[in-house]
Amino acid sequence: MKDSLPSAVMEFETINPATEDVINQYKIITNDQINDKVKRSKAAFQEWKKDANKRTDFLHAFANELRKDKENLARTATNEMGKPIKEARSEVEKCAWVMEYYADNGQILSTDEIINTDARKTVIKFQPIGVIGSIMPWNFPYWQALRFAAPSLMVGNTIMLKPSSATMQCGINIENAFDRTGIPEGVFQTLIGDSSIAESLIDSEIDAVTFTGSVPIGAKVAQRAASRVKKTVLELGGSDPFIVCNDADIEKASDGAIKGRFINCGQSCIASKRFIVVNEIANEFIEKFVKKTESLNVGNPLSDNTDIGPLVNASGLKKIDSQVKTSIKEGAEVLTGGEQIGKKGYFYKPTILRNIKPEMSIAQEEVFGPVAPIIIASDNTEAIRIANDSEYGLGASIWTQDLDKAERLSSVIESGIVSVNNVVASDPRVPFGGLKKSGYGRELSRYGMLEFVNIKSVRFYDQLIHNHHVE
Numbered sequence: 208m209k210d211s212l213p214s215a216v217m218e219f220e221t222i223n224p225a226t227e228d229v230i231n232q233y234k235i236i237t238n239d240q241i242n243d244k245v246k247r248s249k250a251a252f253q254e255w256k257k258d259a260n261k262r263t264d265f266l267h268a269f270a271n272e273l274r275k276d277k278e279n280l281a282r283t284a285t286n287e288m289g290k291p292i293k294e295a296r297s298e299v300e301k302c303a304w305v306m307e308y309y310a311d312n313g314q315i316l317s318t319d320e321i322i323n324t325d326a327r328k329t330v331i332k333f334q335p336i337g338v339i340g341s342i343m344p345w346n347f348p349y350w351q352a353l354r355f356a357a358p359s360l361m362v363g364n365t366i367m368l369k370p371s372s373a374t375m376q377c378g379i380n381i382e383n384a385f386d387r388t389g390i391p392e393g394v395f396q397t398l399i400g401d402s403s404i405a406e407s408l409i410d411s412e413i414d415a416v417t418f419t420g421s422v423p424i425g426a427k428v429a430q431r432a433a434s435r436v437k438k439t440v441l442e443l444g445g446s447d448p449f450i451v452c453n454d455a456d457i458e459k460a461s462d463g464a465i466k467g468r469f470i471n472c473g474q475s476c477i478a479s480k481r482f483i484v485v486n487e488i489a490n491e492f493i494e495k496f497v498k499k500t501e502s503l504n505v506g507n508p509l510s511d512n513t514d515i516g517p518l519v520n521a522s523g524l525k526k527i528d529s530q531v532k533t534s535i536k537e538g539a540e541v542l543t544g545g546e547q548i549g550k551k552g553y554f555y556k557p558t559i560l561r562n563i564k565p566e567m568s569i570a571q572e573e574v575f576g577p578v579a580p581i582i583i584a585s586d587n588t589e590a591i592r593i594a595n596d597s598e599y600g601l602g603a604s605i606w607t608q609d610l611d612k613a614e615r616l617s618s619v620i621e622s623g624i625v626s627v628n629n630v631v632a633s634d635p636r637v638p639f640g641g642l643k644k645s646g647y648g649r650e651l652s653r654y655g656m657l658e659f660v661n662i663k664s665v666r667f668y669d670q671l672i673h674n675h676h677v678e
Contacts, residue, residue: 217234217235218232218233218234218235219232219233219235219372219375219400219401220232220233221233221287221372221373221374221375221376222373222520223286223287223289224288224289224516224517224518224519224520224552224553225286225289225507225508225509225516225517225552225553225554226551226552227551227552227553230286230287230376231375231376233372233375233399233400234399235399235400235401235403235404236398236399236400236404238407241398241404241407241408241411242411242412244367244393244396244398245338245367245411245412245413246412247392247393247396248338248365248366248367248393248394248396248413249337249338249365249412250393251365251391251392251393251394252335252337252338252363252364252365252393254391255363255364255365255391255394256334256335256363256364257363259313259314259361259363262310262313262360262361262363263310263311263313263314263361264310265360265385265388265389265390265394266306266307266309266310266313266357266360266361267306267307267310268388268389269306269384269385269388269390270302270303270304270306270307270310271303272384272385272387272388273299273302273303273306273349273384274299274300274303276380276384277296277299277300278296279380280295280299280349280377280380280384281295281296281298281299282295282509283376283377283380284298284348284349284374284377285508285509285516286509287345287348287373287374287375287376287377288345288346288348288373288374288519289472289508289516289517289518289519289553290346290471290472290508290516291508291510291513291514291515291516292508292509292510292511292513293511293513294470294471298347298349298350299349301350302349302350302353302354304635305350305353305354305357305635305651306353306357308357308635308636309357309358309360309361309635309656310361313358313361313362313656314361316358316652316653316656317333317361317362317653317656317657317660318333319331319332319333324666325672326666326667326668327667327668327669328666328667329664329665329666329667330664330665330666331662331663331664331665332661332662332663332664332665333362333656333657333660333661333662333663334363334660334661334663335359335362335363335364335659335660335661336364336414336415336438336659336660336661337364337365337413337414337415338364338365338366338367338412338413338414339355339359339364339365339366339367339413339414339415339416339417339659340367340369340408340409340411340413340415340416340417341355341356341366341367341368341369341416341417342369342405342408342416342417342418342419342420342428343355343368343369343370343371343378343419344371344419344420345370345371345373345374345519346471346474346475346476346519347471347475348370348371348374348377348378349377349380349381350633351419352368352370352378352381353381354633354635354639354650354651355417355650355655356368356381356395357635358650358651358655358656359656359659360394360395361656362656362659362660364659365393365394365395366394366395366396367396367398367408367413368381368382368395368396368397368398369397369398369400369404369405369408370397370398372400372401372402373519373520375399378397378399379397379399381395381397382395382396382397402424405428406431409428409431409432409435409437410431410435413437414437414438415432415437415438415439415440415659416428416432416437416438416439416440417439417440417441417648417650417658417659418439418440418441418442419441419442419443419476420443420444421443421444422443422444422644425441425443425646428441429441438658438659439648440640440646440647440648440649440650440658440659441646441647441648442476442601442639442640442641442645442646442648442650443476443641443644443645443646444476444573444575444599444601444645445476445477445480445573445599445600445601445602445622445641445645446480446481446570446571446572446573446574446597446598446599447467447477447478447479447480447481447599447601447602447603447604447622447631448479448480448481448483448590448593448594448597448603448604448620449463449464449467449468449479449480449481449482449483449603449604449606449630450483450484450587450590450591450594450603450604450605450606450616451482451483451484451485451488451492451606452485452587452590452605452606452607452609452612452616453485453487453488453586453587454607454608454609454612455488455492455606455607455608456606456608456628457488457491457492457495458495459606459628460492460606461492461495461496461499462499463479463604463606463628463629463630464479464482464492464496464499464579465496465499465500465503466630467479467604467630467631468480468482468577468579469500469503469514469515469557469577470630472515472516472517472518472555472576472577473574473575473576473577473578474518474519474523474575474576476601476645477601477602477624477631477632477633479579479604479630479631480573480574480579480580481570481580481582481593481594481597482496482579482580482581482582483582483584483590483593483594484581484582484583484584484590485583485584485585485586485587485590486583486584486585486586489581489583493542493559493561493581496559496579496581497542497543497559500543500544500557500559500579501543501557503515503557505548505554505556505557506554515557515577516554517552517553517554517555518553518554518555518576519553520553521553523553523575523576524547524553524554524555524576526575526576527555527574527575527576527577527578528546528547528555530568530569530572530574530576530578531545531558531560531569531578533568533569534560534563534567534568534569534580537564537567537568537569538562538564538567539560539561539562539563539567539569539580540560540561540562541558541559541560542559542560542561543556543557543558543559544556544557544558544559544577544578545558545560555576555577555578556577557577557579558577558578558579559578559579559581560578560579560580560581561581563580563581563582564582565582565593565596567580570582571597571598573599587612587616591616591619591620594620594621595619595620595621597621597643598643598644599641599643599644599645600621600622600623600641600642600643600644600645601622601623601624601631601640601641601645601646602622602623602624602625602626602631602641603617603620603622603624603625603626603631604625604626604627604628604629604630604631605617605620605625605626605627605628606627606628607627607628608628610627613627613628621642621643622641622642622645623638623639623640623641623642623645623649624637624639624640624641633650633651634651635651635652636651636652637651637652638650638651638652638654638655639651639652639655640655
């Protein structure tokens with residue numbers, strides 16, 4: 208998630224975060240090679256955009272390829288970035304689902320609209336815009352690439368994927384799976400390189416850019432794309448509040464807290480990252496949360512019994528450890544965890560912190576790892592105030608058995624997504640995205656599909672209209 212844009216080097220390597228062994232080395236693509244691939248993509252676009260039925264068939268075929276190769280795909284993700292193998296398998300399955308969803312529904316979601324105007328006939332058409340550059344992170348290396356690709360390909364665009372250098376083989380696997388379907392050359396291409404090639408991709412003849420990653424790099428991507436008049440969609444992470452009201456089902460809420468905080472070792476944009484608990488039920492919730500956290504199995508991510516694997520790299524481990532130590536200096540209490548595990552691999556104990564104040568750094572920064580800071584609120588009003596006191600606005604979850612209360616609270620939460628009595632999760636049928644420094648634009652649903660189309664209005668008149676005096 209934390210790509211940067213340093214000067215180019217000729218090679219880079221991928222490292223297994225559980226063993227610290229080098230997996231592979233890659234040569235970085237040159238600028239000329241990038242430009243050649245973009246030309247190929249632009250040429251492919253001219254045919255790809257013409258036949259929606261063929262696009263439907265290719266997306267279905269791709270979903271089948273994912274399922275056939277699920278175990279290999281899952282093991283590659285686990286080896287490259289450390290997620291438990293059972294989570295990696297689920298990620299591949301979800302990717303197959305998103306491809307099928309847009310294959311089945313994409314033509315309906317992008318069908319022409321007929322509206323009434325002074326013209327004899329008025330039509331709004333949704334047409335693809337061309338080649339989309341996709342700059343993606345490592346934490347869900349298949350899902351984040353394909354949740355964008357599925358609707359964009361279905362509507363008729365072609366794609367240039369720049370995966371994270373940490374999960375390069377996952378990105379290569381995606382292109383290989385497309386190739387096995389017999390998809391036309393140039394429709395989907397993966398660029399082999401580190402973050403140094405991002406600027407060259409943006410500067411090339413692509414037509415738009417989608418980016419998922421950190422706020423500082425997202426700002427640089429947006430600035431560079433805007434200077435070349437290219438549209439961007441940015442998903443920049445979050446610090447999602449998990450609000451436990453005084454009438455919440457504590458058993459279900461504590462189960463949700465485990466899933467919401469510790470999925471993918473806490474390395475998720477929409478992970479629950481600030482636990483805001485109303486004072487009346489705080490002790491009961493915390494007791495259950497701690498007990499369930501301590502039962503999690505941390506270890507070899509290739510084992511089906513493992514719940515939490517390593518962090519993605521040494522810098523991620525160092526940052527999490529630093530955030531915890533800083534919070535302790537600021538007055539936090541460690542209820543469980545709070546330290547690195549073992550001498551090999553980037554493992555960190557699942558951690559719960561109490562006595563967190565909203566102004567502490569750990570409550571203001573994005574915490575990208577298995578650490579749960581708990582903030583006690585006097586009532587629901589204060590809980591909402593604390594939740595909204597953030598520079599992020601991606602997702603939020605509210606736990607209450609009063610649905611009228613849930614309606615009121617969800618309407619005033621400053622986020623793009625709200626889940627009531629469940630953790631935040633992306634879904635092909637529902638728009639995904641945030642506000643504030645969590646980014647702009649949407650992925651998924653019809654709204655995500657329409658981010659990268661030309662919304663063209665066409666009006667048919669019987670005669671020239673003479674009374675138009677303004678543009």
